[in-house]
Amino acid sequence: MKVASGSGDKARFFTQGRWWLKALPVKFKAKMVGMARNIKKLAQEDPRRVFHSLKVGLALTLVSTVLYYPYPVYIYFGFDTVWAVMTVVLVFEFSVGATLGRGLNRVIATLLAGGLGIGAHYLAKLFGRIGEPIILVFLVFLQAAISTFLRFFPKIKARYDYGMLIFNMTFSMITVSGFREDQILDIAQKRLSTIIIGAAACVIVSIVVFPVWAGEDLHNLIALNIEKLGNSLEGFGDEYFKRTGGEESKDDKKFLEGYKSVLNSKNSEESLANFAAWEPGHGRFLFRHPWKLYQKVGTLTRECAYRIEALNGCLNADIQPSSEVGSIIQEACTNTSLESGKALKELALAIKIMVPPSSADSHIENAKSAAKNIKSLLKSGIWEDIDLLKVIPGVTVASLLIDVVTCTEKIAESIYELASKAQFKSVEPTLSPKKLHSGQNQSIKKLVNGPDVGINVRELTLPSPPSENSSTSKASKQRMGV
Amino acid sequence: MKVASGSGDKARFFTQGRWWLKALPVKFKAKMVGMARNIKKLAQEDPRRVFHSLKVGLALTLVSTVLYYPYPVYIYFGFDTVWAVMTVVLVFEFSVGATLGRGLNRVIATLLAGGLGIGAHYLAKLFGRIGEPIILVFLVFLQAAISTFLRFFPKIKARYDYGMLIFNMTFSMITVSGFREDQILDIAQKRLSTIIIGAAACVIVSIVVFPVWAGEDLHNLIALNIEKLGNSLEGFGDEYFKRTGGEESKDDKKFLEGYKSVLNSKNSEESLANFAAWEPGHGRFLFRHPWKLYQKVGTLTRECAYRIEALNGCLNADIQPSSEVGSIIQEACTNTSLESGKALKELALAIKIMVPPSSADSHIENAKSAAKNIKSLLKSGIWEDIDLLKVIPGVTVASLLIDVVTCTEKIAESIYELASKAQFKSVEPTLSPKKLHSGQNQSIKKLVNGPDVGINVRELTLPSPPSENSSTSKASKQRMGV
Numbered sequence: 031m032k033v034a035s036g037s038g039d040k041a042r043f044f045t046q047g048r049w050w051l052k053a054l055p056v057k058f059k060a061k062m063v064g065m066a067r068n069i070k071k072l073a074q075e076d077p078r079r080v081f082h083s084l085k086v087g088l089a090l091t092l093v094s095t096v097l098y099y100p101y102p103v104y105i106y107f108g109f110d111t112v113w114a115v116m117t118v119v120l121v122f123e124f125s126v127g128a129t130l131g132r133g134l135n136r137v138i139a140t141l142l143a144g145g146l147g148i149g150a151h152y153l154a155k156l157f158g159r160i161g162e163p164i165i166l167v168f169l170v171f172l173q174a175a176i177s178t179f180l181r182f183f184p185k186i187k188a189r190y191d192y193g194m195l196i197f198n199m200t201f202s203m204i205t206v207s208g209f210r211e212d213q214i215l216d217i218a219q220k221r222l223s224t225i226i227i228g229a230a231a232c233v234i235v236s237i238v239v240f241p242v243w244a245g246e247d248l249h250n251l252i253a254l255n256i257e258k259l260g261n262s263l264e265g266f267g268d269e270y271f272k273r274t275g276g277e278e279s280k281d282d283k284k285f286l287e288g289y290k291s292v293l294n295s296k297n298s299e300e301s302l303a304n305f306a307a308w309e310p311g312h313g314r315f316l317f318r319h320p321w322k323l324y325q326k327v328g329t330l331t332r333e334c335a336y337r338i339e340a341l342n343g344c345l346n347a348d349i350q351p352s353s354e355v356g357s358i359i360q361e362a363c364t365n366t367s368l369e370s371g372k373a374l375k376e377l378a379l380a381i382k383i384m385v386p387p388s389s390a391d392s393h394i395e396n397a398k399s400a401a402k403n404i405k406s407l408l409k410s411g412i413w414e415d416i417d418l419l420k421v422i423p424g425v426t427v428a429s430l431l432i433d434v435v436t437c438t439e440k441i442a443e444s445i446y447e448l449a450s451k452a453q454f455k456s457v458e459p460t461l462s463p464k465k466l467h468s469g470q471n472q473s474i475k476k477l478v479n480g481p482d483v484g485i486n487v488r489e490l491t492l493p494s495p496p497s498e499n500s501s502t503s504k505a506s507k508q509r510m511g512v
Numbered sequence: 513m514k515v516a517s518g519s520g521d522k523a524r525f526f527t528q529g530r531w532w533l534k535a536l537p538v539k540f541k542a543k544m545v546g547m548a549r550n551i552k553k554l555a556q557e558d559p560r561r562v563f564h565s566l567k568v569g570l571a572l573t574l575v576s577t578v579l580y581y582p583y584p585v586y587i588y589f590g591f592d593t594v595w596a597v598m599t600v601v602l603v604f605e606f607s608v609g610a611t612l613g614r615g616l617n618r619v620i621a622t623l624l625a626g627g628l629g630i631g632a633h634y635l636a637k638l639f640g641r642i643g644e645p646i647i648l649v650f651l652v653f654l655q656a657a658i659s660t661f662l663r664f665f666p667k668i669k670a671r672y673d674y675g676m677l678i679f680n681m682t683f684s685m686i687t688v689s690g691f692r693e694d695q696i697l698d699i700a701q702k703r704l705s706t707i708i709i710g711a712a713a714c715v716i717v718s719i720v721v722f723p724v725w726a727g728e729d730l731h732n733l734i735a736l737n738i739e740k741l742g743n744s745l746e747g748f749g750d751e752y753f754k755r756t757g758g759e760e761s762k763d764d765k766k767f768l769e770g771y772k773s774v775l776n777s778k779n780s781e782e783s784l785a786n787f788a789a790w791e792p793g794h795g796r797f798l799f800r801h802p803w804k805l806y807q808k809v810g811t812l813t814r815e816c817a818y819r820i821e822a823l824n825g826c827l828n829a830d831i832q833p834s835s836e837v838g839s840i841i842q843e844a845c846t847n848t849s850l851e852s853g854k855a856l857k858e859l860a861l862a863i864k865i866m867v868p869p870s871s872a873d874s875h876i877e878n879a880k881s882a883a884k885n886i887k888s889l890l891k892s893g894i895w896e897d898i899d900l901l902k903v904i905p906g907v908t909v910a911s912l913l914i915d916v917v918t919c920t921e922k923i924a925e926s927i928y929e930l931a932s933k934a935q936f937k938s939v940e941p942t943l944s945p946k947k948l949h950s951g952q953n954q955s956i957k958k959l960v961n962g963p964d965v966g967i968n969v970r971e972l973t974l975p976s977p978p979s980e981n982s983s984t985s986k987a988s989k990q991r992m993g994v
Contacts, residue, residue: 087657119681175569
């Protein structure tokens with residue numbers, strides 16, 4: 031019995047082994063195909079990744095061609111040429127701002143640490159042959175502990191983290207190596223030159239060849255995030271009441287989930303803003319563009335995204351409002367979400383084309399009056415005969431939508447602030463504020479073209495369009511004064 | 513007029529200048545005091561920061577004492593000793609996992625790149641004196657572009673980013689420097705040894721001296737986040753209805769905002785999980801502890817935090833429910849938030865002390881029955897005479913709380929999964945499942961001690977305590993089977 035099972039095991043083992051061997055080329059091929067697909071996907075998602083990779087190769091090639099191959103240059107710098115190669119690899123980052131920040135950090139930290147290291151070297155000499163190594167080791171310990179601790183300061187971490195690291199490294203190396211070498215000044219000077227050459231190569235290649243500006247990325251990210259919220263909101267009302275009506279719409283629901291990436295965008299916004307602060311003026315952005323304000327807009331956008339997450343929770347909840355309830359609040363709710371969605375999309379557009387976001391004002395007013403409609407509907411006596419439990423899901427959605435309108439207003443205010451600080455140009459700046467507003471609206475609509483035609487048509491079907499002269503232009507006049 | 517104003521300006525300038533000079537020492541002192549306070553705060557927030565700084569100093573001191581000062585060692589390694597110092601500064605990270613990850617990345621990447629670099633060097637030799645530099649430069653370009661692109665793969669970025677960087681650096685340096693030097697094998701071997709010595713010093717110091725384990729940090733962070741949500745929820749009900757009643761309670765509201773840090777904790781959880789994967793077994797955690805599952809618990813915790821953010825929005829909303837409405841739903845809502853808060857705190861505790869979270873089951877059941885109470889209250893006829901608009905804020909809160917209960921259940925399920933995969937030990941594992949559950953509950957309560965006595969007393973005053981034999985133990989039985 032035991033033997034039989036043993037030989038059976040053996041046979042099974044060999045059969046499985048043969049299968050496995052046969053399957054190997056197939057598996058390998060599948061793996062390769064999968065990898066190729068991944069590479070293609072990564073490259074297509076953002077072709078700048080390919081350019082970045084080629085740029086790093088280019089900078090390295092440049093530095094090694096210039097420093098290694100002309101014989102006199104190599105003789106002069108000797109072994110220190112490796113520092114140029116190292117600098118290129120460690121300093122070249124995806125965006126100009128990050129590269130510039132790291133390059134400056136590296137050069138300045140090397141300079142400072144070099145100076146202090148040489149000072150430490152001379153200081154230690156005063157303590158004689160026995161005292162010297164003790165003093166040097168003590169200084170290295172002290173410096174390493176202090177510069178490591180400083181890296182925990184949030185402000186230093188954000189902008190000078192790499193500098194502190196390089197300071198620590200250079201000081202330790204110079205102090206300790208100084209113990210043996212006499213030509214310490216010569217070494218320090220050569221190392222600094224090669225590092226400057228490496229850093230300069232990185233900065234020049236990153237600015238000249240297909241530059242990637244962190245500032246522009248931040249600008250686009252903020253606009254895109256607001257647009258994503260807009261898309262989700264625009265679609266929400268329809269989708270919600272479709273489901274309430276029992277319809278299933280499996281297709282094309284992806285845009286509803288677009289807001290999800292906004293929930294966790296804080297870190298990327300923060301680092302982009304830090305990198306952008308290093309960048310010189312470029313394209314539409316002047317030096318000292320108010321990048322910090324983008325973070326404020328981003329924070330408010332995220333707060334709005336949390337509300338939309340709660341709305342999405344309602345979309346997937348077990349309890350849905352009865353069709354009776356649905357039919358009552360449907361129009362007002364759909365309008366509120368549609369109009370705040372449109373407002374957000376106009377706000378996103380205003381950021382994109384860098385004009386004051388007054389074109390969103392009318393949608394915000396529409397959203398507010400739709401929210402008012404919801405409130406008055408809820409006030410009315412229609413509900414007396416309906417079980418409150420059936421009303422709850424609908425009321426929750428309604429109240430979250432009212433909340434979303436408030437968020438949208440706050441986002442609009444922060445963008446007005448951004449527009450004023452960053453001097454976003456109005457389209458017709460010679461007109462009086464009031465004329466400017468309506469004129470600008472039209473010009474922007476021309477710019478937007480396609481999508482906004484649909485919006486205009488829909489506007490006509492809205493329940494209570496606000497009069498153009500009252501609140502909208504009041505709001506915009508008030509804001510023009512900022 | 514002009515002259516007068518000119519001399520006035522001058523006088524003002526000098527007065528201001530004198531003021532400024534006089535104020536300088538005061539300002540300097542204020543700045544110094546501010547900085548000292550910041551340093552103290554940073555150190556008190558997490559004293560491990562101070563230890564970490566001292567540890568970096570220690571590792572550097574060790575390496576330089578061992579490599580630079582004994583004359584024969586220095587003669588053998590020569591200039592390559594700098595690589596040990598560099599390695600220490602670049603590899604030593606806050607946690608053991610991060611240090612180990614960087615150290616292994618550095619050593620393995622150096623080994624691979626060294627081997628390939630030497631291969632490239634010999635390959636290029638075949639192309640003769642003119643072809644050699646061309647081939648070498650081409651290989652450097654190709655390698656740099658490929659290894660830079662690979663860093664965009666999310667999986668590689670998470671665990672091997674530093675390795676790719678070092679691979680790129682080492683390959684370029686060896687390939688290019690190989691053009692001039694003949695003793696390339698000797699250099700490669702010395703450099704690898706010094707890097708291994710540096711990395712080993714980091715890893716040993718980080719493990720031996722006050723180790724900081726990323727895994728433990730992740731474990732504690734997840735527990736702390738859940739506890740924060742629990743605290744916010746426990747306090748929410750009281751605070752909300754106090755405000756509805758017109759009372760203001762400015763003091764001690766901080767715990768209500770505790771959940772806010774949870775909203776943006778995704779990145780830290782992700783990096784801690786990545787670091788933890790490098791760590792060997794330590795303390796209560798075995799090697800291959802299911803760190804990825806913590807991220808799942810974290811994601812569900814964040815989803816719950818989004819709901820609490822919406823609840824907090826209700827707390828600060830302009831419209832508050834009338835006291836009439838408040839008095840009706842107050843008890844059920846307060847109970848729901850209190851019980852789900854307690855459940856979350858029990859779950860956090862279960863993670864902390866690493867036992868299956870069955871002690872939370874009763875609170876979850878209580879929360880569910882309180883949520884049922886809310887629903888039946890809303891179903892009842894009490895509302896017929898009340899204006900629906902006044903009911904909305906209360907209903908929104910009620911429905912968000914019902915949502916929170918669902919989230920809490922999901923978190924509990926994910927912790928049950930974690931407990932089973934990570935083999936969290938029950939307190940009395942020899943009992944039968946049913947006995948185990950009640951027995952365990954008691955033992956855990958003994959462990960918890962203080963806070964849970966209060967919970968037990970309060971349980972008795974709840975409107976509809978679930979019978980211990982029915983749903984609670986059914987749920988726990990079901991889970992024991994997993």
